Amino acid sequence: MNATCLETIKVGESLPPLALPAINRTTLALFAGASGDHNAIHIDTDYARKAGMADVFAHGMLSMAYLGRLLTQWVDQRQLREFGVRFLGITHLGHQITCTGTVIERFEAQGEQRIKVEVSTTNQYGETKIVGDAVIAL
Amino acid sequence: MIDKKHIGKQLPTFLATAEAGQLRFFAKATGETNPIYFDEQAARDAGHPNLPLPPTFLFSLEFQIPSNAWRDELGIVTARVLHGEESFRYHRMAYAGDTLRFDVRIADIYDKKGGALEFVVRETRVTNQHGEHVADLRSVLVQRNG
Numbered sequence: 001m002n003a004t005c006l007e008t009i010k011v012g013e014s015l016p017p018l019a020l021p022a023i024n025r026t027t028l029a030l031f032a033g034a035s036g037d038h039n040a041i042h043i044d045t046d047y048a049r050k051a052g053m054a055d056v057f058a059h060g061m062l063s064m065a066y067l068g069r070l071l072t073q074w075v076d077q078r079q080l081r082e083f084g085v086r087f088l089g090i091t092h093l094g095h096q097i098t099c100t101g102t103v104i105e106r107f108e109a110q111g112e113q114r115i116k117v118e119v120s121t122t123n124q125y126g127e128t129k130i131v132g133d134a135v136i137a138l
Numbered sequence: 139m140i141d142k143k144h145i146g147k148q149l150p151t152f153l154a155t156a157e158a159g160q161l162r163f164f165a166k167a168t169g170e171t172n173p174i175y176f177d178e179q180a181a182r183d184a185g186h187p188n189l190p191l192p193p194t195f196l197f198s199l200e201f202q203i204p205s206n207a208w209r210d211e212l213g214i215v216t217a218r219v220l221h222g223e224e225s226f227r228y229h230r231m232a233y234a235g236d237t238l239r240f241d242v243r244i245a246d247i248y249d250k251k252g253g254a255l256e257f258v259v260r261e262t263r264v265t266n267q268h269g270e271h272v273a274d275l276r277s278v279l280v281q282r283n284g
Binding site for chain 2: 038
């Protein structure tokens with residue numbers, strides 16, 4: 001799956017984006033079971049309303065898993081050294097998330113050529129929900 | 139208020155294993171299309187000994203902590219908690235069937251906006267059954283008060 005020629009990667013280059021289907025309740029129920037995060041706020045509307053939310057909403061880690069897919073469809077996971085995100089906004093039901101990434105830096109560390117990639121998720125209204133970065137060894 | 143005396147607190151160490159079936163379920167739930175994450179033969183053909191844990195899956199294994207009593211001890215109210223940040227530093231791959239050891243500590247506790255927002259930073263070191271360092275996780279939880 002590693003079709004990317006890492007040696008020729010340049011700063012400013014974009015990763016092939018990853019577009020996801022709209023988030024629905026089934027997405028959240030499946031992710032709750034699969035991820036082990038059974039927090040009712042993501043699966044039980046009554047509970048979410050009592051907690052002051054309009055409805056259930058997506059797990060932050062679902063979006064981070066999507067960003068993980070963005071990275072591993074581009075490079076082999078064995079090259080991944082660091083991956084971190086900040087959750088800026090809530091991803092709600094109906095949001096269609098697109099994951100994007102851009103190479104922002106090329107450097108050497110621990111005897112390896114590495115790149116830093118800036119990643120983010122954005123919904124169909126152009127609202128950024130998660131920002132982060134990843135370090136990849138070439 | 140979450141008492142800052144808990145900074146440095148070590149949670150009980152625990153072991154967790156990712157089962158292949160759980161990894162396949164995670165692949166389905168995240169729309170994964172790369173077969174190395176759900177097909178053992180594809181994983182082996184790509185040079186992996188078994189199904190790899192995808193980049194964020196160690197966070198899922200942390201839910202296997204035997205007791206959530208630490209959350210009560212700190213005064214964390216689940217309904218008011220949001221995930222603020224998450225990061226991973228990887229040292230080696232982990233695979234289905236590996237027995238992973240989780241050493242978790244409360245690295246920091248702080249507040250902003252006069253206590254309206256409280257932050258709990260958890261740091262986790264993951265090692266495998268050979269004693270090799272797999273990864274470090276850092277999670278920031280945000281509790282909304284008032």
